[in-house]
Amino acid sequence: MLDFEVQRCTRRCAKSDRELRPGEAFYSLLVTEEAEVVRYDYSESVWEGPPEENIGWWKSRMPTPNAQKVTWAPNDVMMHYFKELENRPEKKQVRYVLTLLMIRRRILKLIDSADNDSGNEILTVYCSRDESEYTVPVTPPDDVEVQVIQEELAALLFANAA
Numbered sequence: 001m002l003d004f005e006v007q008r009c010t011r012r013c014a015k016s017d018r019e020l021r022p023g024e025a026f027y028s029l030l031v032t033e034e035a036e037v038v039r040y041d042y043s044e045s046v047w048e049g050p051p052e053e054n055i056g057w058w059k060s061r062m063p064t065p066n067a068q069k070v071t072w073a074p075n076d077v078m079m080h081y082f083k084e085l086e087n088r089p090e091k092k093q094v095r096y097v098l099t100l101l102m103i104r105r106r107i108l109k110l111i112d113s114a115d116n117d118s119g120n121e122i123l124t125v126y127c128s129r130d131e132s133e134y135t136v137p138v139t140p141p142d143d144v145e146v147q148v149i150q151e152e153l154a155a156l157l158f159a160n161a162a
Contacts, residue, residue, distance in 0.1 A: 007039040011062070014040040022064040030055040056100065059146060073157040075107050079129060081156060082108075086134070093141040097149050099125060113138070 009028065011020050020026050025044040030037055031054055050057040072078075082102060085095040102108040108125040111133065116122050121138035141149055
């Protein structure tokens with residue numbers, strides 16, 4: 001079972017050591033170093049893509065001082081959408097990203113990560129609300145899909161989303 005805490009943003013570029021400015025786009029990367037999961041943040045200008053041995057990565061934007069705080073949809077709404085996506089294979093990347101988001105929000109708990117008979121990685125997650133386990137294929141989106149998925153989830157699950 002994988003269980004770890006993700007560090008908060010350092011607000012500094014790991015490569016240039018420059019402070020990330022309000023409104024600036026940046027990338028965050030999770031890697032394992034010895035027995036720990038470590039987060040690195042990179043300005044968009046120096047990002048060269050994730051290394052092969054990454055756990056995960058995402059693109060974000062530094063908040064501006066006058067930015068409104070994003071309000072999440074209720075957990076039940078997120079869970080309903082997660083279940084709805086189960087039978088929509090064309091949305092497998094959206095479901096995978098939503099799964100990661102729900103793990104981070106502690107709506108789902110990661111139980112296991114293993115390869116199936118076809119050699120594809122599958123996450124097994126548990127929801128204490130309905131006492132159910134779910135399996136989710138690991139299907140990381142490419143750079144173009146990331147932007148589309150971010151916009152889709154923002155429109156569906158966040159208030160005050162742009």
